[in-house]
Amino acid sequence: MMPALQGLALLLLAQSAGELLVRALRLPLPGPVLGLGLVLAALAWAPTRRLVAGPVEAVAELLLAHLSLLFVPLGVGVIAHLGLLGEHAGALAVVLLLSTVAGLAVTALVLQALWRDDATAEIAEPTP
């Protein structure tokens, strides 16, 4: 439990730093995304990696394993907008369905077309 708590403290620190930087520098991106970048930088830099890797792994596995639960409160928010949603229900259903299917299909087809099987092996074992 301890590493997960340390990891949560690190994530919150990174998110807070992200929110502060976004506001101070008027950056056009959400604070947590900048926080993601900060944690990534801490993982990539060897001196900080030893400190943060364990805790970040522990908390990330816990949070991401239950990621879908975190969307439930927002999803229930549907009931606060039933009027507006009902007024455009047909159009919204068509747009949501087709745009999501388009995104899924295009991503999968492009990746399938560009996929090279041996690519991972080459990187995993660099030639001496």
Place this chain on the structure above:
Amino acid sequence: MTNFVELWLYLSATPLFGLTATLVVYVLAQAAYTRLGQPPWANPVLWSVLVLALLLLATGTPYPTYFSGAQFIHFLLGPAVVALAWPLWQRRAELRARPVALGAAALAGAGASVAVALGLGWALDLPLPLLASLAPKGTTAPVAMGVAEALGGVPALAAVFAVLTGLVGAVAGKYLFDALKLKRPEVRGFALGTSAHGIGAARAWQVHPAAGAYAALGLSLQVLIAALLMPLVLPLLLSRLPA
């Protein structure tokens, strides 16, 4: 009977209600999903949202009352976005092995999703605030809210559209990929992570480890693309839409 009503009025007005109801309903939905062999239509988020929404409507509980408790779960979405640094870091070998394929697929998918949403929404006469809330729907809810707000959309609607998109992707993905004869779990997982964000990725995780790994990679990559590019590109697109 009066006692019961009084007790209900007390309980339903405390944050304890929203938090307890969310967790209990989700745990039950998750158990049913596992019991049924994880078919896409039994998606635990879909059923949790439906059951909770009906419960609130049936009892006349306003959403803000529910949210005063549920916000403790909702709050973790921010740290969860930060936590995406971990799968991104862990999968750096795959990312380095095929940066062009993964980057091109994620960009093309995001572009297709935004283009269809805006084009179709505009053709179907949706008002501008709805279009601006729909545009970032393929990305994870907290990021979609931020992007929608910057575009003049409604953050709460953007969150609802993002969750609905995740659900459509998680439910329809299997049938779509089967129909397109796309078998590779990495490809299916990556598409779910990029186009149906956390809910699609959760589905991929449960089904196949390699699909889950690529879903996590797709999800974190897509969050970066959405957060960095959408605030720059979408205002141009929205302002060019003929009235």
